[in-house]
Every structure is written in C-alpha cells, then in structure tokens.
Amino acid sequence: MSDLALLVEDLWVEYPARRGVVKAVRGVTFEVHRGETLALIGESGSGKTTLGLALVRLLPKAARIKRGRIMYYRNGTSQDILALNAEELRRFRWQECAMVFQGAQNALNPVLRIEAQFLDTARAHGLSDANAVRERAVELLKMVQLDPQRVLHSFPHELSGGMRQRVLIALGLLLQPQVIILDEPTTALDILTQRSIIEVLRRLRAQLDFSLIFISHDLSLAAELADRVATVYAGAIVEIGSVYDIFERPRHPYTLALTRSVPTVTGDMHPLASIPGSPPDLIAPPLGCAFHPRCPLATDQCKREEPPLERVGKEQMAACWHWREVNP
Amino acid sequence: MTIARGIIHWFRQTLGLIARNKVGFLGFVGLLFFIVLAFVMPLFVPLDKTSRVDKIYSPPSAEHILGTDFQGRDIFSLVVHGGRDVIVIAFLTGAISTLIAVVLGSTSALLGGAVDSAIMAAADFWLAIPTFPLLAVLATQIKLNDVWLLSLILALLSWATLTRAIRSQVLSLRQRDYVEAARSLGMSNGHIIFKEIMPNMMSYIAISLVFAMTAAVYAQGGLVFLGLLSFSDNNSWAVTIQLAWTRGAIFFKDSFLNIMAPVIAIALFQLSLVLFTRSLEEVFNPRLRTGV
C-alpha cells in the first residue's frame, strides 16, 4: 500500500519485575495510513503507553523489545526503527514521529521560557536559524489557539494545564513529523479545556498532513476524533476497525462491554452494563483468550486456545472465537 | 503452640525483611557483631588490669592480638570490655529521648492550641540554650557514673529537635484521608493516635531512635574526652581513647593501635547503626508484611 505511514508487526515488549516478567505488549500488529487518526483505547495498565513508547523507541531502560518490527514509510522509502543506531534515532524522533507524553503538562522545563524550549528542540535537531524557528513557532501556536506573543515569553507555570498541553502539541509539530503520538492528551483536564484540545486537534488535522495516534482510556475522545479505533486488552489489540464499526458493530465482547459501560449525557437513560471481574495480571495473563475470566461468551475453547486477530468485516478485525455471536 | 509458631513466623519474616536491603543487612550483621562483642565476649576474655612496664606499646602478637597500651595492658580486652556501657547508654539515651519526643510531639500536634504553643515554645527555648556546655557544667557538679542518670541527661540534649520532627510528622499524617475517615466514624482520640497514626510512624520513630543513639555515642565520647565524665572501672571505648590521648599515645608510632582500636570500634558501631536504618524502612512497611 502506497499511503502507509507506519506498520507494526508482532511486537512484544516486557518489563522484568520482582514477581516475574510483565508482558506489557503481546504480539501487536497494526498499520497507520497517511493522514489517518488511530485511537488506542483500553483500561489502565493494558499496555497502551508501553506500546506508544516502543513506537518512538523511548522505552525505559529496563524494558525489552522481545520481538517485532516497526516500519515507518515516507516518500517511497522505509525505515525499520528497531534497527536504527543512536544518531539515526535522534533524527528519526521529532522529524518522523513525535510523542507527547502522558501527564506531559508537567514535563516542560520549568526554568525555560516557552520560546527557549522551541529553540532548544530545534537546535537539538540541527535547525539553527532562530528566526525561522520563531516564525514557525508563532504559526504553530496560532494553530493551537494560543496567543503566541504572550505564550512564547511565559514560563510553563504561568500557563494553565490546557495551555501547556497545547504548547506541547505545537512543539511536537515543530519538525513536521509524519506521525504524532499523543498519550492521554485530555486526561485530568476540565471538560471545557478538553473541548478546546479536541477542537485544536481537529483543526490541525484539517490544516496539516500528518497521521495521529492517540492513546486514551476515554472512549469519548476516540468517538470524537478517531478514524479508526483499536481496543487494547492485556497488552494485545483485540479489535480494530473504523470508529463506526467499533462503536456500532463491535465484534469483540470486550469492546462491546466497554462501549456499553460508558454513560452519555445526550439521549435517553439506558442502563449501563458492567464488566464483571477485575483487570488481568500481565505477569501471568490468563491462558487462552486473556478476556475469558470476564467474558459472558467464554467456552472451553476460549480457556485453552488464544484466538487470532482475524478479519470480521470489510475493514474490521477481532480476536475472538465467537465473534459471530457478539450482538450489539 | 500457635503462639509459639506465630512468634517464630514473625521472627523469620522480620529477618527476611531486614535481608531485603543488602546495605541494611550489613548494618544488622555489624550490630549483631557488636552485641556479641560487648555482651558475650567479656565472659570469655577477662579485663586486663595489670600494668606491665616491660610491655608498653608492644605490637600485635599471638598473646596480645591488638598489642598493648601505655601501661602494657592488652588492648583487645579493653575493646571487648569497653563496648557495654557505650551501647547501653546509647540505647537508653535513644529510647528516652524518642519516648519524650513521641509523647510531647504527638500531644502537641494533636491537641494544638495553647498546649501546642507551650510545648513548641519550650522546645525553641531549649534549642536556644547551648546544651553541651550546660551538660559539661552539670557533669562537674554531679557525679555522673550512673548509666541511667547519664542516659537521662544525654536524652535531654536531643529531645527538642526530635519533638519538633515527630510533631511535624504527626501533623502530616493527621491530614490523611483515613484519619479523617476515622474521625467521621466517631473513633476515639486514643484510637486515632495509637491505631491510625502511630503504626504509620513506626519506621520514622525507629530511625529517629537509631540516630538519637548515634548522637548519644558522640556526646558521651565528647564528655569523656573532655575529662568531664569518668567510668568507675575505666571500661569504655571513650575512656580508652581519652587515656591514650592524655598519656601522649599520639606521640609514639607504636601506640597507633592503642588509640585507633577504640576509635575504629566506635566508628564501625556508628556505621552499623546508620546502615541498619535502611532495613528499618522495610521492617516497618506494612506493605511488605503479610498476615501471620
């Protein structure tokens, strides 16, 4: 496919821990196309952040990528980022793919003005023309609905959480990456601030040409912004498809349960379905289908054999033995 | 039977927790060594009291493994017998000052108001007095050869700082949601102090106690060294150092061990205490203990 931007194949990531090995990412495969927005949703501890960090090779030292391939495509060339050396990696980050971390509002350097943070980032990647960088920064800050003159000369603590999040998004776009990853971009922000971030992302996507991967436990963010959605459970993608497929015709019992468990304010009161049991232990994930202890459709086969991610619709894949019986 | 088993389980678990931290475990082994040295060894090694003019500052030999001192006495026996009082005084001092601090500090924090102000004013006042000189003066007036009395007086040196520290610790724990929940459930003040707050302060208190002990070792050493304190039968590491010093041991190169053996003993003992605090964190961490 010519419009492929990113391809991940059979990726496994582990963390050693006292009690054993945490299998945080277990055989993940997916692709992202140019200009597309993919949402990775799943509950806390399901391995979303670990997956995001692996895509830019910024995993903590302890983590091990056991297996897999991560390919970035641009202008007909491809790059296997698991094979890059330190120097190539540095260039790759930010220019090919930038990541805005979870809780990053607190990650800006507190003693540097915003302008200096833009200049430093640019310099670290070999852009030394300060005026050009400044111009670009002004342009980007306007795009994220901030007043560039005020913001550039402020220290991080002088800005609200939502403003800092927007600064980080602008900073991420500085080197015109092809792919940008946002980890929980609206978590811990107030509703009205969340709204402004959503609008900013929507506007940016219309104006610039990049692929967006965002990670969130908040399904409504995916409903707002995503073209495609992937459900992550116990370190694996259990379903992936268009946003309408996922919300309206889910084929995996977990996706179904998740979408039915979120209350909405618009519309009638419908009873909320609860998901029984508790999240899986990633050190010793359940055998067979990892969701089986909580699944209403589980059979003996589910307890023994792990279901493969298979095609269940035109552009929809699910990992469930009994996907045909899942009735939304 | 079950009680015995419970106790055994508790000991094994505690030992396991101590061993979790390598550095702390080293300190623990060091402390064990000193306890054996000071309390068991004296049963086997008699204190050498005879002066031998022919053997002044003799180097280590099979007979005297650490050599002899300025009077020709066996240094090893001095080291063995010099530990008991140092350790006992350190422990008593630490225990007394911590007890005072816990009682005053938590009263101050929990009652607040006038009581708090009074206790804090007293502590501030105490901190403003140059206590060590005061103690020195006191030592010349009262004969301080009673271990208990000495410990009590040394404890007075450090209660003020410790009380302040405990108070601020209690103040911060008092803000915890679970303490608020206990208040909401109408629990008594006693319950809140002893069941909600104290269990979460044990590691802090234990560590404070150990540091108070190290301070007490230095304080008694200082007093002895200045000649303000004497022990009835001259059996303390501090006394050994002081005698070696005043008899001019530092001027003889052969006298190196006479002065260094007790210095090293004190230093290693202090080091063991400090290292051991690392394990205390683990021992008192409820997360690491499972039910008996």
Add this chain to the structure above:
Amino acid sequence: MMADPSLRAGDTSPNGDRPNAAEPSTPIIELDHVSRVFEQRRRRVKAVDDVSLAIQEGEVVCLVGESGCGKTTTGKMIAGLIHPSAGEIRYAGRDIWAMGKAEFQRYRLAVQLIHQDPYASLNPAHTVYGIMSAPLLQHGIAANHRQARERVRDLLSTVDLTPPDDFLDKYPHQLSGGQRQRVSVARALTVSPKVIVADEAVSMVDVSIRVSLLNMLTRLKRDLGVTFVFITHDLAVAKHFAWEGRIAVMYLGRIIEVGRTPQVINHPQHPYTRALLSAIPEADPRITRTKERLQLRSLDIPSLLNIPSGCSFHPRCPWFEEGLCEVSVPPLADVGADMRVACHVVARERAKEAA
C-alpha cells in the same frame, strides 16, 4: 411538580414523598447561606460562597462542577469535617455546630463521607477486618470479635466483595482500586449512616469497574434508603446516578443552577451548564460529532483569589450583557419547573414569558 420518568420497573422513586412547597417537612441536611474561606499565606481563598441547599431524607443530590469549584469543601462541611466560615449547617433541623457532645456524635455517625482516592482512604497498616471492626467495636455495635466478624462478612457481601472470607485478612495494598473503594463504602456502612456523601467515589477507578461500583451504590440507595450527596465532575455519571434526584451545578464556589436531574440535563438554563453539557465528548461518534456547541468568550478559568465582579461567569459567558452582569451577583432564583438559576438574563426572560 415534574413526574419522574422512572426507567427501571419496580423502582420506587425515593423522592416520591418529597414534600410540596405547601407542606414543608424538615430537610435531613440543610445548608443555610454557608461560606468557607481558606487562609493561605495571608491570601484568602473563598472556596464556598453563600451556598444554600436543602436535602430531603432519601433524596439523591449531585454536586457537579469543574475542578476547584468547591465540591469537596461543601461535602466535608456537610459531614462536619470542616467548619463553615459563615452560615449554618443543620441536620434534622439542628445546627450541627451548636450541638452537645452526644448529639454531635450521633450526627457524625449518621453522615458518612466516602473519599475520592481509594489509595489514601484506607490505613495501610490494617487489614480489611481491622479497618471495619474498629467502629463496630468502638460503638458497641458488635459486642466481641466474633460478632464483629459476622457483621463485617455481611457488609462485605453487601458491597459485592464475595466471598467475604477472601477479603477479611487482606491489607489495602493487596486490593485493586475498585475493591478498596468497596471497602471504603462497607466501612461507612458499619455505623448505619442516614446520609452518605460520596466525593468522586467512582472517578479514580477504571471504566470497566466504574459501572459495577455505580450499580452497587444505586442498589444501596434503594435497599437502605440512604440519602446521597454525590459529588462528581462528570455530568454523565451524575445523570445516571441521580436521574430520580437533583443536580446542583457549582461554579467558583457558588451554586449557579439546581433542579431535577432530567430537567438540568435535557433543558439546562444557565449558560455555564449549557456550555458544560454541550462540551462533553460522548462515547458515540454520531452524537458527539453532530452535537451543537456553545462557544465561550474565554477559556481562562478565573482564579479564586480574584473572582470576577457581579456574576463570576461573566468574563466567559456568551450571553454577557454589559452594565448588568458585571454589576451585581445574580441571586439563585426560581425559574419554574422546580429549577433555580443564578443568571440575570435567564431571570429576565422567564419574567417576560410569565408576563
């Protein structure tokens, strides 16, 4: 009075006996012009400002609003854990801070608070049994440990921690966030409270666990007839929990709109409530992408140290009218349909309609 569109069959509305204005009965909790100011390094933070609210026995009232608007402070004042700086809080008609010792203790036990953070609200040094048996033994609800154990087992089953014996000897750190929150609730139930103030009780647990926790609380509300003050920043959660009750929306320390839940959710009056509701992203792509949004004039949330004059929402309000809104504080006025709204413009429009 509005009829409650009750969804679940057999669900008797706890507000069925809510008195009409004609026959007032004593509310179980009443806030009467309550304010709370915090002094912080010589700066005064007005966390709660002139809040009045009456809560009837068996009712569910949700306090909603953005971070820092004073929800927790209000909740803790209701539970008698924080003193108001001004105003009076009454329990069954009696000023709680004028009560004698014994009466205050009875009130204190009758109103229990569930904290937001399940990781901070249970003492790490005690087991579940230790945590829950302490109030039982202290207040003589259980005569001895054997009785206490029985009671603790019952309560753990009530909050769906089954089998209870698996949990009795666990320490909080051995439990998940959702399980801890259940223990918190069970602990509050030891003293058979009449009122539970649940402060963001479900905010910190995962989506997949949240619903079962909410359902459990709903069941308690129904089975035990407990009055609930449910604090949340999530209007969708408020809607689901308090559909048969009321919602009070707070902004910068004040209640700016209060009414029956279906009314507030479906026909909000105050521009702030409208903005909030329209801004909420929904977990349904078709709804959320076509929702009408109310634009604010400014995104900046004013500081509590420097509250705007007049209507504190005026710098952000799309309906702002100069010479009116920034001049005087709009009172929380009746606008019909059992709703009260603090907005000059809404009050004027309703008056016109009535005329």
